[in-house]
Amino acid sequence: xxxxxxxxxxxxxxxxxxxxxxxASRALDPARGDMLTPETRDRVRRVAQEAGYHVNSFARxxxxxxxxxxxxxxxxxxxxxxxxxxRGIEQIIRAEQKLLLIAETHDDGGTLLEIIDHFVARRVDxxxxxxxxxxxxxxxxxxxxxxxxxxxxxxxxxxxFPTITHDDVLGGQLAxxxxxxxxxxxxxxxxGPMDVSSFRGREQGFAAVMSTTTARERFVDQSAAAPTxxxxxxxxxxxxxxxxRHPTAFFAHNDLMAVGALEALRDRGLTCPRDISIVGxxxxxxxxxxxxxxxxxxxxxxxxxxxxxxxxLAVIAGATTEPTIEKLPPELVIRQSTGAPxxx
Amino acid sequence: xxxxxxxxxxxxxxxxxxxxxxxASRALDPARGDMLTPETRDRVRRVAQEAGYHVNSFARxxxxxxxxxxxxxxxxxxxxxxxxxxRGIEQIIRAEQKLLLIAETHDDGGTLLEIIDHFVARRVDxxxxxxxxxxxxxxxxxxxxxxxxxxxxxxxxxxxFPTITHDDVLGGQLAxxxxxxxxxxxxxxxxGPMDVSSFRGREQGFAAVMSTTTARERFVDQSAAAPTxxxxxxxxxxxxxxxxRHPTAFFAHNDLMAVGALEALRDRGLTCPRDISIVGxxxxxxxxxxxxxxxxxxxxxxxxxxxxxxxxLAVIAGATTEPTIEKLPPELVIRQSTGAPxxx
DNA sequence: TTGAAAGCGGTACCAG
DNA sequence: CTGGTACCGCTTTCAA
Numbered sequence: 001x002x003x004x005x006x007x008x009x010x011x012x013x014x015x016x017x018x019x020x021x022x023x024a025s026r027a028l029d030p031a032r033g034d035m036l037t038p039e040t041r042d043r044v045r046r047v048a049q050e051a052g053y054h055v056n057s058f059a060r061x062x063x064x065x066x067x068x069x070x071x072x073x074x075x076x077x078x079x080x081x082x083x084x085x086x087r088g089i090e091q092i093i094r095a096e097q098k099l100l101l102i103a104e105t106h107d108d109g110g111t112l113l114e115i116i117d118h119f120v121a122r123r124v125d126x127x128x129x130x131x132x133x134x135x136x137x138x139x140x141x142x143x144x145x146x147x148x149x150x151x152x153x154x155x156x157x158x159x160x161f162p163t164i165t166h167d168d169v170l171g172g173q174l175a176x177x178x179x180x181x182x183x184x185x186x187x188x189x190x191x192g193p194m195d196v197s198s199f200r201g202r203e204q205g206f207a208a209v210m211s212t213t214t215a216r217e218r219f220v221d222q223s224a225a226a227p228t229x230x231x232x233x234x235x236x237x238x239x240x241x242x243x244x245r246h247p248t249a250f251f252a253h254n255d256l257m258a259v260g261a262l263e264a265l266r267d268r269g270l271t272c273p274r275d276i277s278i279v280g281x282x283x284x285x286x287x288x289x290x291x292x293x294x295x296x297x298x299x300x301x302x303x304x305x306x307x308x309x310x311x312x313l314a315v316i317a318g319a320t321t322e323p324t325i326e327k328l329p330p331e332l333v334i335r336q337s338t339g340a341p342x343x344x
Numbered sequence: 345x346x347x348x349x350x351x352x353x354x355x356x357x358x359x360x361x362x363x364x365x366x367x368a369s370r371a372l373d374p375a376r377g378d379m380l381t382p383e384t385r386d387r388v389r390r391v392a393q394e395a396g397y398h399v400n401s402f403a404r405x406x407x408x409x410x411x412x413x414x415x416x417x418x419x420x421x422x423x424x425x426x427x428x429x430x431r432g433i434e435q436i437i438r439a440e441q442k443l444l445l446i447a448e449t450h451d452d453g454g455t456l457l458e459i460i461d462h463f464v465a466r467r468v469d470x471x472x473x474x475x476x477x478x479x480x481x482x483x484x485x486x487x488x489x490x491x492x493x494x495x496x497x498x499x500x501x502x503x504x505f506p507t508i509t510h511d512d513v514l515g516g517q518l519a520x521x522x523x524x525x526x527x528x529x530x531x532x533x534x535x536g537p538m539d540v541s542s543f544r545g546r547e548q549g550f551a552a553v554m555s556t557t558t559a560r561e562r563f564v565d566q567s568a569a570a571p572t573x574x575x576x577x578x579x580x581x582x583x584x585x586x587x588x589r590h591p592t593a594f595f596a597h598n599d600l601m602a603v604g605a606l607e608a609l610r611d612r613g614l615t616c617p618r619d620i621s622i623v624g625x626x627x628x629x630x631x632x633x634x635x636x637x638x639x640x641x642x643x644x645x646x647x648x649x650x651x652x653x654x655x656x657l658a659v660i661a662g663a664t665t666e667p668t669i670e671k672l673p674p675e676l677v678i679r680q681s682t683g684a685p686x687x688x
Numbered sequence: 689t690t691g692a693a694a695g696c697g698g699t700a701c702c703a704g
Numbered sequence: 705c706t707g708g709t710a711c712c713g714c715t716t717t718c719a720a
Contacts, residue, residue: 007490009713020691025715036689054465058411059713062402062696069445077430080629083422090448099462101413102446104434118443121398146351259633284630285424289603291635353697364707369699380705403697406712 008053017047024048028055061123070312071101071124073115075131079227080255080284081301082130085152088305089128096313098125105131107193107226112136116143123147126312132156133195148315152308155197159325162315164308167327168198171297172205174332175251175279178295183340184249184277185215190235190261191223192253199223199253202281206251218247224257232260240268248276248341255280255287258294258337273339283333293335300328352397361391368392372399405467414656415445415468417459419475423571424599424628425645426474429496432649433472440657442469449475451537451570456480460487467491470656476500477539492659496652499541503669506659508652511671512542515641516549518676519595519623522639527684528593528621529559534579534605535567536597543567543597546625550595562591568601576604584612592620592685599624599631602638602681617683627677637679644672 014024019040026032027044034041047053061067070093074082086102093100101124103115112131116139119127127143130152137156143149144161151163179187189206192199210217222238224231232252240246252258258280265272272278272292280287283298307326358368363384370376371388378385391397405411414437418426430446437444445468447459456475460483463471471487474496481500487493488505495507523531533550536543554561566582568575576596584590596602602624609616616622616636624631627642651670 010715011713021713022692022715023690026690029715040689054461056406056467056713057465058402058406058467059696060715062400062406062698062713063715065696067402076427077421078424078427078629080422080424083420086421087448099445099466100447101443103444104431117398121401122443123400123402256629259630262633285422285600286603286628286630286634289606289635290630290633354699355697365697366699366701366708367706370706373699384705400697403712404699406697406714407699409712 007056008051009056010053013044013048013051013053016051017044019044028053065123066125067123068097069099069101069122069124070309071103071115071119071122071127073103073105073112073119073127073129073131075105075107077102077104081282081299084301085130085305085308088302088307089309090305092306092309092313107131107133109133109135109139113139119143120146126150126316128152128308128312130154132197134197134200135195148312150308150312150315152304153198155325157197159323161323162311163323163325164304164311165201165325165327166198166299166301166304167329168201169205169208170327171281171299171330172202172207172251173209174205174297174330175202175281176206176209178332178334178338179249179251179277179279180209180213180215182249182277182338184247185341186218186245186247187215187249187251188218188220188239188247190232190250190252190257191220192227192257193225194223199227202251202253224253227254227257229256229260229263232257233264234260236261236264240264240270246276249338250276250278252278252280255282255284255294255296258287258296259290262290262337272337274342277338277341279338288335292337295335295338296333298331298333300330304328351400352395353400354397357388357392357395357397360395361388363388372397409467410469411467412441413443413445413466413468414653415447415459415463415466415471417447417449417456417463417471417473417475419449419451421446421448425626425643428645429474429649429652432646432651433653434649436650436653436657451475451477453477453479453483457483463487464490470494470660472496472652472656474498474652476541478541478544479539492656494652494656494659496648497542499669501541503667505667506655507667507669508648508655509541509545509669509671510643510645510648511673512545513549513552514671515625515643515674516546516551516595517553518549518641518674519546519625520550520553522676522678522682523593523595523621523623524553524557524559526593526621526682528591529685530562530589530591531559531593531595532562532564532583532591534576534594534596534601535564536571536601537569538567543571546595546597568597571598571601573600573604573607576601577608578604580605580608584608584614590620593682594620594622596622596624599626599628599638599640602631602640603634606634606681616681618686621682621685623682632679636681639679639682640677642675642677644674648672 014021027041105112126148132154280294280296283296287294358365371385449456470492476498499507624638624640627640631638
């Protein structure tokens with residue numbers, strides 16, 4: 001396979017069509033095509049077509065100083081709630097003829113910095129960051145000096161940047177209210193990583209409801225290092241194995257963690273929801289098929305993706321970057337992992 | 345936010361360091377750094393560091409005619425077996441200081457063509473294609489004339505291109521042998537889209553075993569339009585609602601389809617595995633937590649990602665593109681959705 | 689409406 | 705070891 005057939009350049013097309021490169025450039029640009037005689041334009045286009053011409057996007061980008069790419073930073077592609085967000089973003093971005101550059105941090109600060117460097121070097125038109133931690137404000141600020149940045153899903157704490165998240169506080173409230181209204185009075189949270197705004201919000205929304213009722217929240221001093229099945233199991237075990245009565249309900253900050261808690265129950269001969277009710281978060285795929293089907297909080301992720309991409313486009317276009325922070329409302333999905341406590 | 349602080353260029357660094365741009369260029373390139381006096385080199389590097397210099401990758405790429413990016417085409421990011429593959433690819437690619445460009449086809453041929461165009465225009469160094477259909481051979485061939493292409497997961501049928509897949513035929517065999525050895529004699533496949541090599545392979549592996557035993561495979565004329573829960577349910581329903589006795593075992597070409605079949609059983613008051621055993625495929629997240637936990641076929645996906653990326657790198661480096669086709673062996677994971685037939 | 693020329697920011701080659 | 709120079713392919717003034 002000979003792979004360097006000296007690619008066709010604009011000059012070639014110009015020569016073939018008997019015009020100046022500048023003219024060829026105009027003919028091929030839809031926006032400026034009508035500066036030419038239709039004949040010239042069509043001739044050039046036809047020649048380009050036949051010769052299999054493709055612009056060299058480096059040259060174009062170098063000249064225009066814009067890459068036509070939008071960078072997306074996520075913590076972990078494997079997180080099942082991301083795909084709908086990515087899809088929403090992609091729908092909007094592709095409609096603009098731009099391409100998506102996706103990178104993963106694995107929640108590592110150093111990797112985030114590296115990725116930012118890459119994105120800056122590649123002059124992406126904007127960065128959509130959905131992997132922020134509370135500590136990342138500096139890094140984001142310095143990035144934002146160079147490239148438009150939009151925060152998705154997770155905020156950095158302050159409202160310095162345009163941000164679109166799910167309303168995690170409301171989500172935590174919904175979970176708490178549901179459990180309290182079922183009659184639970186002794187509840188515990190299985191908390192996700194506390195340096196991420198999403199989990200912090202859920203924690204606060206939940207706690208806020210607790211403080212206005214006769215129910216009380218079990219003090220748990222640990223939180224998950226990552227929102228995984230293993231960590232959910234670990235936290236649940238710590239609570240279940242503590243001396244004294246166990247709580248009658250768990251609010252897990254994530255469906256995977258909820259599943260981990262389910263495992264811990266099962267190991268101890270407890271059943272859900274008879275002994276302990278569990279609310280998850282995200283409505284991950286198959287969470288309606290685990291045993292028992294999970295009561296959870298569903299997020300408008302596709303919509304979030306679309307909005308965040310639209311916002312990014314607006315910022316690229318130079319819309320005033322009022323640091324809005326918009327929160328999309330979640331929805332409680334009641335299934336079979338929650339019920340009234342059996343010994344109230 | 346002023347976003348055009350006239351970015352620092354190599355010329356600026358050269359001026360600041362009192363050297364010629366060409367020298368600055370050499371100082372900043374690790375590969376050519378030792379052509380200079382250590383003092384000059386370090387001075388330039390320090391200046392660059394302090395000034396916050398980043399190469400303009402367009403300029404570099406224009407000159408080098410290489411983008412430093414590898415394009416990955418997938419059918420659907422939401423498919424839960426993709427993340428480990430992507431992770432494997434990313435590990436290898438990032439180690440090479442290259443970036444990943446990810447695009448989705450949604451299994452649409454037109455979209456594939458568009459994406460290919462984008463990738464060609466952006467001069468990605470290589471394309472890793474894991475969204476191929478049997479009909480795509482032409483498109484791939486024409487792409488391969490311009491850019492190194494490596495096929496992942498799905499082949500196009502012929503062995504014209506370097507390809508690394510899972511061994512789907514073996515996977516189908518494992519499923520069939522397992523069910524037959526449990527005593528099943530009347531079995532059916534819930535087939536995935538038949539224009540994708542993976543599903544075709546599974547079908548053939550399964551059928552091959554059938555033909556060497558006394559078991560027989562129920563004729564089912566439909567296959568899934570997409571490997572989803574809904575399609576799995578639809579196919580299962582068609583079989584269950586057909587007149588006469590139903591088979592005692594299903595081989596679903598995908599875990600999601602298996603879950604759909606589970607739904608269909610439940611609706612009809614049948615239970616798994618007592619009435620019908622089900623084998624899934626992929627070992628998707630949570631497939632060990634559905635009810636009952638799925639017997640399935642596990643794929644070495646991370647490994648596949650790593651190999652395919654390594655292969656892509658080799659092809660970029662100009663290694664002879666002998667159109668190898670390598671197949672990674674899957675593994676049967678026995679859980680509780682399979683058992684001996686109750687009325688043999 | 690079209691052509692000429694300059695330059696985007698680097699890198700590579702040749703000379704010194 | 706370093707400087708000079710040309711040029712990668714395209715877009716964009718400015719003139720004609």
